[in-house]
Amino acid sequence: MSLIDKVTQSIYIDGEWLKVDEAHSDIIYNPAILEPLTTISAGGEAETKKAISAAHRAFKSWGSMSGRKRSRILYKAHELMLADAERLGEILTMEQGKPLKEAIGEVKGAAGFLLWYAEEASRSYGEWLPSSVRSKRMIVMPQPVGVVGAITPWNFPSSMITRKLGPALAAGCTVVLKPAPETPLSAIEIVKIFEQAGMPPGVVNLVTGDAEAIGQEMLSNKHVRHITFTGSTAVGKYLMRESADQVKKLSLELGGHAPIIIFEDADLDKAVSLSLASKFRNNGQTCICANRVYVHESVAETFQTKLQKQVETLKVGNGLEEDTDLGPLINAQAKDKVQTHLDDAMQKGADIVCGGDTAEQPDSYFMSPTVLAGVTDDMRIMREETFGPIMPIQIFSDEQAVIEKANDTDYGLAAYFFTENTSRAIRVSEALDYGIIGVNDVFPAVPEAPFGGVKQSGTGKEGGHHGMDEFLEKKLVSLGIES
Known part of the structure; x- marks a missing residue:
């Protein structure tokens, strides 16, 4: 039946x-x-x-x-x-x-x-x-x-x-x-x-x-x-x-365009696993998933290496198969948009850390989980909501400067950052112009808490x-x- x-x-x-x-x-x-x-x-x-x-x-x-x-x-x-x-x-x-x-x-x-x-x-x-x-x-x-x-x-x-x-x-x-x-x-x-x-x-x-x-x-x-x-x-x-x-x-x-900021004092293993979970949950098709990842220069290489190892283990396939981690995108239009963001980033000098290919058959809605390095602010992926499995990484050195970058968007739904410093946790939470802030946490949607954004x-x-x-x-x- x-x-x-x-x-x-x-x-x-x-x-x-x-x-x-x-x-x-x-x-x-x-x-x-x-x-x-x-x-x-x-x-x-x-x-x-x-x-x-x-x-x-x-x-x-x-x-x-x-x-x-x-x-x-x-x-x-x-x-x-x-x-x-x-x-x-x-x-x-x-x-x-x-x-x-x-x-x-x-x-x-x-x-x-x-x-x-x-x-x-x-x-x-x-x-x-x-x-x-x-x-x-x-x-x-x-x-x-x-x-x-x-x-x-x-x-x-x-x-x-x-x-x-x-x-x-x-x-x-x-x-x-x-x-x-x-x-x-x-x-x-x-x-x-x-x-x-x-x-x-x-x-x-x-x-x-x-x-x-x-x-x-x-x-x-x-x-x-x-x-x-x-x-x-x-x-x-x-x-x-x-x-x-x-x-x-x-x-x-x-819509959202959530930043994730990885500070130098972050628990890197937690930051890697949760950033991955945020970005690739539902194949990146969530309004609060990580769209922009900012990593402090002192931990950028280690973070990227750990992240790459975990992303490369993810399996793309039919969601009914037991070991599938990422299913398909919802339709051809969604896939075209994600591909457009990837192509634009590559044309403007981004480097593929892993992924970047169209998974399975080319006429399907599957795409490989992709990590990009060397991204710049003029790339569409850093200005627009991608709604797909691409994680762009940008390196920063100054707390105030990265907060300004994170806030430089018309969106204001969710933002995340990782730190083990209590003063920084309060200070940055107050400074980020978003309706939802996750500190060492990327899953804020629970029945008992308010959920909603500011700005557009x-x-x-x-x-x-x-x-x-x-x-x-x-x-x-x-x-x-x-x-």
């Missing part, structure tokens, strides 16, 4: 799965073997409008439900997701390409967001404000925003969904979900889990298909009060412009109690009383 059916129902509105219309359908491919996985519905404006209407109707009862009742459903969904993590991981690997061990880890992490927000659902506290006027009493009352349009990316097709839907649902909002066109299957499975957990009809709705048409209906429909999006900065700017007429709330987690890397936070605040309005109730 096949893990995935030939035809998969992918539009879920008001508690009902719609049949796939052959005239309006999309084929989903496995990027590792370039073969079809299944056919899904290609929805558009009409389906999105119906989904928004269903979410709007469901909001009155879901939003007024006690946090404790919402918590039970989210907790049940968490349990179901954990119990099915291996199967869900296989589906994720087949549609996205990442190694199975990474995929199962992502599914378990996604379940963790449901657990965290199951716990937070009962904790949307209000305030009683001391009044400066004797005849007034003032209450700040938190209330859910309303219908949320959630637009999620292909690089983390499970965890990005629960990181958005967990807090939205815990706060009392209803949701219309649009997953990435490349990876809808994980979204379908998560919605099935919500359904199995007892989610009332209309609270969670799913529309796959025409990204532009679905997004435009979310932007123009007055019932959508909040849009949460993870993706490129260019699309984030578009959402900001198009939502301005209705002044919708926005949570935007956009977005607005708003996901994770922690901060993530639920994004989906709550604070209403002031001013009571006039007889004094």
Whole structure:
């Protein structure tokens, strides 16, 4: 029996799965073997409008439900997701390409967001404000925003969904979900889990298909009060412009160009292993992975030698194979971009330390993990987000100068550095202009902590109690009383 059916129902509105219309359908491919996985519905404006209407109707009862009742459903969904993590991981690997061990880890992490927000659902506290006027009493009352349009990316097709839907649902909002066109299957499975957990009809709705048409209906429909999006900065700017007429709330987690700084007092073995893990996790297709590596001149040779030895052991292949470390890139466009960055660096004088070739067959989406030395600031790889398995290394000698280089970008999502000096840890953390700082750590995304960038890397936070605040309005109730 096949893990995935030939035809998969992918539009879920008001508690009902719609049949796939052959005239309006999309084929989903496995990027590792370039073969079809299944056919899904290609929805558009009409389906999105119906989904928004269903979410709007469901909001009155879901939003007024006690946090404790919402918590039970989210907790049940968490349990179901954990119990099915291996199967869900296989589906994720087949549609996205990442190694199975990474995929199962992502599914378990996604379940963790449901657990965290199951716990937070009962904790949307209000305030009683001391009044400066004797005849007034003032209450700040938190209330859910309303219908949320959630637009999620292909690089983390499970965890990005629960990181958005967990807090939205815990706060009392209803949701219309649009997953990435490349990876809808994980979204379908998560919605099935919500359904199995007892989610009332209309609270969670799913529309796959025409990204532009679905997004435009979310932007123009007055019932959508909040849009949460993870993706490129260019699309984030578009959402900001198009939502301005209705002044919708926005949570935007956009592009990154993360630096990693290796200071002379760093634990080099830790710095090497974690820098490698950051850069090559998900084949470099993460918004917070290491894009620029700055190494102090006194340890540069040792760092590079240790790094090369570890990178050369990495295996590229089908994510379902047990010993695979890097899967394919998501599609041909992604591979072309990475190759363009590599070609530009080589033309401008960079040296290949290891890798640099196209792995496997040339018409595949595989690329070898690559380390570059001798990179300069005019290279595209040092100015733009690569989203692929290339690690450029630049040598520095001065702390203040390297901080200025690290900050010299329009992005501000994540930055990392390695040091064993406590004073430097505080000093550099304060100086780096990023929303997330990792000190001897490259895995900052956990359910209990806020995640989000500054500058052109977005607005708003996901994770922690901060993530639920994004989906709550604070209403002031001013009571006039007889004094």
